[in-house]
Amino acid sequence: MSQTLSERTIALVKATVPALEAHGLDIVHEMYARMFENPEIRDLFNQSHHGDTGSQPRALTAAILAYAANIENLGALAPAVERIAQKHVGLQILPEHYPHVGEALLGAIKAVLGDAATEEILAAWGEAYWFLAHIMIAREERLYKEHRTADGGWEGWRTFTIDAVRAESSVITSFILRPTDGRSVIRHKPGQYLTFWLEIPGHPPVKRNYSVSQAANGETYRISVKREPLGLASGWLHDQAKPGTVLKVAAPAGEFFLTDNPERPVVLMSGGVGLTPMVAMLEAVAQQHPDLPVQYLHGTLDGSTHALSNDVHALATGRPNIRVTNFYQTPRTQDVAGRDYDHNGLIDEQWLTTHTPIEEADYYLCGPRPFLRAFVATLSLAGVASDRIHYEFFGPADELLAA
Secondary structure: OOOOOOHHHHHHHHHOHHHHHHHHHHHHHHHHHHHOOOHHHHOOOOHHHOOOOOOHHHHHHHHHHHHHHOOOOHHHHHHHHHHHHHHHHHHOOOHHHHHHHHHHHHHHHHHHHHHHOOHHHHHHHHHHHHHHHHHHHHHHHHHHHHHHHOOOOOOOOEEEEEEEEEEOOOOEEEEEEEEOOOOOOOOOOOOOEEEEEEOOOOOOOEEEEEEEOOOOOOOOEEEEEEOOOOOHHHHHHHHOOOOOOEEEEOOOEOOOOOOOOOOOOEEEEEEHHHHHHHHHHHHHHHHHOOOOOEEEEEEEOOHHHOOOHHHHHHHHOOOOOEEEEEEEOOOOOOOOEOOOEOEEOOOOHHHHHHHOOOOOOEEEEEOOHHHHHHHHHHHHHOOOOHHHEEEEOOOOOOOOOOO
């Protein structure tokens, strides 16, 4: 592989940006149609994110456009590359899968753009694709090696048995997972997720990511899953999974996590089921950083949907460095202010900027996209540097080569 892209290739790829802006989504739909003709490739993907109404085609369209527009400055895409490499490792995407993707991409460009996709344009995109693919393959191999060699590590899919099930709210249930072989597990970083291969009768294999909702203990993992309307995987877990159910799980992955040695105060923010990685971070702080100032802000509908509240209360009790503030959008009559929640309504942007250490804290956010859009923008406008704002997506990121 060449170490750099040729100037001619860079020029040709950049010249396709207008065509990608006009026809990118059609190209991506055609690309997925070609890829999914191969069941082995189809089963690598989370099918709930695909299709005409799925979010993944839009995400990949934006990703391809971002790559073309930034092909002279790939350093700007480094965070996206890391995020996607982590997701690929969770999905167990391997070097032998990349030729299928490249062939489908080039075929789709030709099919949609027709005569405008000259042999020279296709050759340039082929060179650009493989340049990036080799970067991804190299990073993913390093991650796979870390998983193989870590204490409690493994490669591929490892079987776990559900050890216990606990209802956390009207919509969220926790599952404690213990490795079937009885051995230890990787000590995940607080905030990371597990990828599951679920075999649901009547359906192709289903892949889903669920954040680990507790700090590392070397023995088990806990996931806390929200039942989604019409959700195939979440519905099956809530209705069918029970103690003794065996699941196939990939090693922990994800670039969204609390650093090992935080040097600044931390503000954790979550909306709804976005609390799962935050509880893991809060538990890690309680165990390892007794002097670190931490504020945890959580917003939910009401007490019936407020999951893991007892866990969070226990973590904060007796620890003056941890302060928890709960916002209920529409409290029930039985929800008591000062006991169950602190504020009536949504998390308020003005409250956030006046009651948290804007000038010095690291902010970690997880929740629905409107939640992220609102508060990432609020923090940026308040002067919080981008390297102090960390956030996790639900579903596919609208970024480069998302899987």
